Amino acid sequence: MHPHASERMSKVVEHLAELTAYRDRDLMDTALVEGLRELINPLSVAMYRRIGESGDERWLTRAHLDAADKAATADALAAEFEDLPRLEKFPARVACMNTRSVTELAGSPCITLFPIASDCDMVGVLEIHSDQALDKTLRRMVSGVLRIYFNFQGLLDYSERDTLTGLLNRKTFDENFLKVTLPTSGGTDGRRHWRGDASFWIGVIDVDHFKSVNDRFGHLIGDEVLLLLARLMRASFRMQDHLYRFGGEEFVVLMHCDGADDAATAFERLRANTEHYLFPQVGHISVSVGFSEVKPGDAPAGAFARADRAVYHAKAHGRNRVVSYADLLAQGHALHAPEKVGAMELF
Secondary structure (H helix, E strand, O other), X not given: OOHHHHHHHHHHHHHHHHHOOOOOHHHHHHHHHHHHXXXXXXOEEEEEEEEEEOOEEEEEEEEEEEOOOOOOEOOOOOXXXXXXXXXXXXXXXXXXXXXXXXXXXXXXXXXXXXXXXXXXXXXXXXXXXXOOOOOHHHHHHHHHHHHHHHHXXXXXXXXXXXXXXXXXXXXXXXXXXXXXXOOOOOOOOOOOOOOOOOEEEEEEEEEOOHHHHHHHHOHHHHHHHHHHHHHHHHHHOOOOOEEEEEEOOEEEEEEEEOOHHHHHHHHHHHHHHHHHOOEOOOEXXXXXXXXXXXXXXXXXXXXXXXXXXXXXXXXHOOOOOEEEHHHHHHOOOOOOOOOEEOOEEOO
């Protein structure tokens, strides 16, 4: 093997080892663009994800690195969906995903686009700007690295997501809670930093009378109800909100809002969407929601417990309602921990 080719192959193996050492998706994306910059020496390398519903899709920058940058940047975790560029603003990226093939745009700089695929869909592109076109060896190398990257992403999905609904599972909640809610010192580029006045909210969602659904229609229909509810949650909340299934009929949302009114509006939207949705065979069901602000220094269990007490109050006082923990305290209610055996309520 030619010495130069051997050196390059060693670098590829080294960066793949580093890439698959991470269990954090942000760090993985950063490691990917940093590794490709070192291997290719481009003017810039970036990863863009397609997000949103059909007809209103946007580009989310997952990681971007110019030749002179010391660290990769990305769109802020709290970026508003409407502020992101529309899909059609970059037709070459769209064409790359539609054709599922590497696309090269001649010019100065030369732009090479690589499609990024999940198991069932095209989810974005890797975009490389360079002084000259990438040769076949480099293009093949980048395509191979991307395949390994997404194979590893698939393994993370398997370990972090609920197998029925596809939402995040309970064991990822604690680590995500600290990552999402821990404030960081502000930067000048508006990326990867929460605003100083950011507030975070946690909501616990419980399906009303779910045991009777399983008893009357069977567990397969019950599972379908949970799957459809997860879809309603995705439609009711924003792309940056964190959605979890904790087990059984209990779901959790962790999100950033400007205040209590915005949080209440979001949870009320889910409650109303659920109430009006016609579930096959079952008909109409409802959910009870309790929510609380995440306090500075909160542990995940403490924040969850407050929202859980609020949903307990909602279920004990009529169900099919959204209840704020802070409002209950202000009204002088004595809030007790829910009585549960495992994940099943006693009432």
